[in-house]
Amino acid sequence: MIKVLLVDDEPLARSILNEYLVDYPEFVILKECNDGFEAAKAIAEFEPDLIFLDVQMPKINGFELLELLEDPPAVIFTTAYEEFAIKAFEQYAVDYLLKPISKTRFDKSIQKFSSQNINLSKEGTKSFIQEVNQGNSLDRVLVRTGNNIKIIPVSKINYLAADDDYVCIYTDEGSSLKKNTLTYFEINLNEKEFVRVHRSYIVRINQITRIEPYEKDSHKVILKDNTSISVSKSGYTKLKKALEA
Amino acid sequence: MSQSGQPILKHKFLLLSCTIIFFGWAVIQASTLYWYSIPLNDAVKDSLISAFTITVACYVVANALHYYQPGKEKVIYILVWIVSLSFLSLATIRYGIRWIIPDDDYRLFVNYSLPLRFLAASLLIGWMAIMNVLWNIQQNYSEYENRKADAEKMAREAELYNLRQQLQPHFLFNSLNSIIALITKKPEQARTMVFQLSDFLRGTLHKDDQKLLNIREELEHLQLYLDIEKVRFGHRLNVILQVDKSSESSYLPAMIIQPLLENAIKYGLYDTTGKVDIRIDVQKKENLLQIQIKNPFDSEVQNIQKSSGFGLRSVERRLFLIYGRTDLLQTKTEKHIFTAIISIPQVS
Numbered sequence: 281m282i283k284v285l286l287v288d289d290e291p292l293a294r295s296i297l298n299e300y301l302v303d304y305p306e307f308v309i310l311k312e313c314n315d316g317f318e319a320a321k322a323i324a325e326f327e328p329d330l331i332f333l334d335v336q337m338p339k340i341n342g343f344e345l346l347e348l349l350e351d352p353p354a355v356i357f358t359t360a361y362e363e364f365a366i367k368a369f370e371q372y373a374v375d376y377l378l379k380p381i382s383k384t385r386f387d388k389s390i391q392k393f394s395s396q397n398i399n400l401s402k403e404g405t406k407s408f409i410q411e412v413n414q415g416n417s418l419d420r421v422l423v424r425t426g427n428n429i430k431i432i433p434v435s436k437i438n439y440l441a442a443d444d445d446y447v448c449i450y451t452d453e454g455s456s457l458k459k460n461t462l463t464y465f466e467i468n469l470n471e472k473e474f475v476r477v478h479r480s481y482i483v484r485i486n487q488i489t490r491i492e493p494y495e496k497d498s499h500k501v502i503l504k505d506n507t508s509i510s511v512s513k514s515g516y517t518k519l520k521k522a523l524e525a
Numbered sequence: 526m527s528q529s530g531q532p533i534l535k536h537k538f539l540l541l542s543c544t545i546i547f548f549g550w551a552v553i554q555a556s557t558l559y560w561y562s563i564p565l566n567d568a569v570k571d572s573l574i575s576a577f578t579i580t581v582a583c584y585v586v587a588n589a590l591h592y593y594q595p596g597k598e599k600v601i602y603i604l605v606w607i608v609s610l611s612f613l614s615l616a617t618i619r620y621g622i623r624w625i626i627p628d629d630d631y632r633l634f635v636n637y638s639l640p641l642r643f644l645a646a647s648l649l650i651g652w653m654a655i656m657n658v659l660w661n662i663q664q665n666y667s668e669y670e671n672r673k674a675d676a677e678k679m680a681r682e683a684e685l686y687n688l689r690q691q692l693q694p695h696f697l698f699n700s701l702n703s704i705i706a707l708i709t710k711k712p713e714q715a716r717t718m719v720f721q722l723s724d725f726l727r728g729t730l731h732k733d734d735q736k737l738l739n740i741r742e743e744l745e746h747l748q749l750y751l752d753i754e755k756v757r758f759g760h761r762l763n764v765i766l767q768v769d770k771s772s773e774s775s776y777l778p779a780m781i782i783q784p785l786l787e788n789a790i791k792y793g794l795y796d797t798t799g800k801v802d803i804r805i806d807v808q809k810k811e812n813l814l815q816i817q818i819k820n821p822f823d824s825e826v827q828n829i830q831k832s833s834g835f836g837l838r839s840v841e842r843r844l845f846l847i848y849g850r851t852d853l854l855q856t857k858t859e860k861h862i863f864t865a866i867i868s869i870p871q872v873s
Contacts, residue, residue, distance in 0.1 A: 289794070290699070290757050296706035315798045338798045339823070360698035379702040 316340035354401035372408035477515035551576035611647035769808035789820035
């Protein structure tokens with residue numbers, strides 16, 4: 281049995297997939313989801329092997345949903361938007377169906393999925409989503425705690441700290457953990473607004489109230505909320521440059 | 526870009542040509558005089574004075590014609606410049622030489638050679654003037670070419686955008702997908718939707734950008750669009766349309782509301798996961814037909830102004846092209862409601 285989820289915000293778009301899947305009794309639809317939040321919950325609950333995923337959805341899109349999952353299932357994207365990075369689709373053997381979806385094209389997709397090792401398909405999803413998120417300009421960060429998904433606008437981030445395999449994101453409302461590297465944020469955050477002052481810290485420049493010397497060769501910055509953050513020697517150079525600009 | 530770089534480049538050229546003129550003139554004149562048995566000392570003095578004066582005259586004529594735009598009626602203006610500068614420089618040379626070489630024989634020789642000197646001077650100054658005018662013509666031409674290319678590119682892009690807008694591929698593909706889903710389950714509804722879709726598309730294709738439509742016609746067309754969107758998102762899309770009687774005989778450019786409604790639906794639907802209310806209010810206020818469209822949005826999730834910029838801008842641009850006003854489209858965001866208001870001036 282292959283466990284399947286359908287994720288699309290249009291009921292009719294799901295019903296056509298439902299109808300096409302009748303021909304494949306080994307594919308069992310466990311749930312149909314209206315949006316990314318429902319899908320995240322359902323994926324945690326049912327651990328599907330395959331999801332049919334619409335790209336354009338309310339609040340969080342298909343790519344963002346996948347990025348939140350530690351262990352994403354195999355994916356067949358369904359979309360009317362041809363402009364989405366088709367190169368990446370092909371490179372990572374992730375299939376996509378363009379709406380309107382024909383039965384012939386759908387059958388091909390199922391055959392392709394069945395012929396592939398399922399673990400390989402899952403790996404493909406992972407690499408694909410990494411590739412897709414690389415070039416995206418970062419204006420919000422999605423974090424997941426249990427079944428809750430929180431959307432943090434970048435404009436609300438005060439500073440970020442590395443924490444093993446995670447990055448801890450601090451806002452006025454508190455902190456959230458996100459599985460990612462600090463380097464990812466260093467590359468994707470606007471360098472005019474954020475500076476990596478230390479191997480383990482990125483700080484929003486306009487949160488800094490003052491810079492104080494600290495031991496020899498190093499400094500620390502004091503933020504508006506009185507947090508004090510270590511600044512390394514190279515971080516100090518970068519900070520000075522950013523403040524002068 | 527060429528405009529800011531051009532004067533510097535031109536100035537460099539001018540300095541270079543002045544240097545060449547100075548040395549060229551000095552060497553040629555000195556050798557000619559020497560050839561006709563003038564003592565080398567006098568020949569060099571005479572040549573340096575002449576070369577310096579002519580070079581200054583060339584520099585002056587080049588600067589005077591710096592911004593000269595060629596035009597037939599102004600040829601005389603160039604000639605006057607050339608002749609007067611030649612006279613002026615000849616006079617300067619004559620008195621300069623008399624002062625530096627106080628020799629009566631040499632003075633006679635200078636007077637004797639004046640016509641020749643005048644000819645040479647006016648030819649050189651004239652050449653300088655013509656070079657400048659040619660340069661200006663060439664610059665004007667390439668600027669004109671650039672502007673023309675820019676304008677053509679803009680027109681092409683606008684046309685492409687219009688075509689794409691008319692076809693609305695995403696809307697079309699998603700609707701076709703819905704129709705396919707309906708065909709087996711609810712064939713009657715599928716058929717209705719095909720008719721709605723074709724009526725809507727026919728409507729968009731036949732609309733003339735410049736023509737004004739009665740508000741009723743435009744609303745009928747919008748209704749088709751809404752009916753199709755309701756098939757797709759009916760479970761959570763609710764549109765409240767309120768048309769005030771006062772607006773009945775108002776006119777507006779075709780398809781001006783639709784992009785805004787499309788935005789409202791898109792952001793309403795994509796910013797919330799629950800039910801979405803979209804309000805459209807149409808009324809006439811004094812001489813303005815006002816259409817107000819409100820949709821819920823989530824300021825934390827996305828910045829509607831930024832992401833829907835293109836749709837809003839194209840409406841604004843059309844309104845500007847038709848009415849020459851930039852204040853006809855207003856948008857505001859309050860709490861979780863985004864409002865767009867279009868005002869269409871009515872001719873009474």
